[in-house]
Amino acid sequence: MVYDLLPVLSMWFLLGFLFAVGYTLAGHAPRENIEPWSPLQWLLWLCCWLVTGAYATASWRRGGQTLGMRPWRLRVAATGGATLSWHGAWLRYAVATLSVAAGGLGFWWAWFDRDRLTWHDRAAGTHMVHEPKTTR
Numbered sequence: 001m002v003y004d005l006l007p008v009l010s011m012w013f014l015l016g017f018l019f020a021v022g023y024t025l026a027g028h029a030p031r032e033n034i035e036p037w038s039p040l041q042w043l044l045w046l047c048c049w050l051v052t053g054a055y056a057t058a059s060w061r062r063g064g065q066t067l068g069m070r071p072w073r074l075r076v077a078a079t080g081g082a083t084l085s086w087h088g089a090w091l092r093y094a095v096a097t098l099s100v101a102a103g104g105l106g107f108w109w110a111w112f113d114r115d116r117l118t119w120h121d122r123a124a125g126t127h128m129v130h131e132p133k134t135t136r
Contacts, residue, residue, distance in 0.1 A: 003068030004056075011051045019044050049097070057089035064129075073131035084126060092124035 023040070024030050034041050059066040061084055064075035076092070078084045099106025099119050106119030113122070121127050 001068065003071065004066050005068075007067055008052050008055060011055065012048050015044065015047050015051060019047075053090065053093045056093050057086065060084055060089045060092070061086065073133065075129045075131055076126050077129045079125045079127060084124075088124045088126065092120045092126055095120035095123040 019034065019040070023032070023034055034044065056066055059069075060076045064077055064084070069075065076084065078088060095106065096118075099109075110116050110118045110121075115122075115127070117127060
């Protein structure tokens with residue numbers, strides 16, 4: 001997840017910039033910040049969550065990997081070998097968000113699960129695959 005933070009942060013910076021430009025064009029002073037806990041700030045956070053989800057789900061659907069999963073040779077696969085659906089990918093992302101919000105409990109759960117599945121893998125019908133190292 002640390003590796004994926006770099007592309008995600010760049011998307012968040014772009015969104016923040018667009019919100020700041022829109023806020024200024026709406027008549028606010030150029031150096032005025034969006035008010036903390038305001039509906040506009042909540043909308044910005046929702047957009048950040050959605051953009052991050054779009055990045056993750058599109059990556060999982062396209063090749064089963066985000067940029068951060070590639071160096072570790074990890075891939076998300078649907079149980080039974082089927083292609084991961086959009087619904088399954090978004091469900092996996094939503095439950096993973098709850099897992100992180102619970103202090104990572106859903107990730108730690110894999111240590112105790114009989115199939116070594118996290119909460120989001122169990123909910124979405126997915127599992128992680130560790131790809132073998134290829135030699136060149």
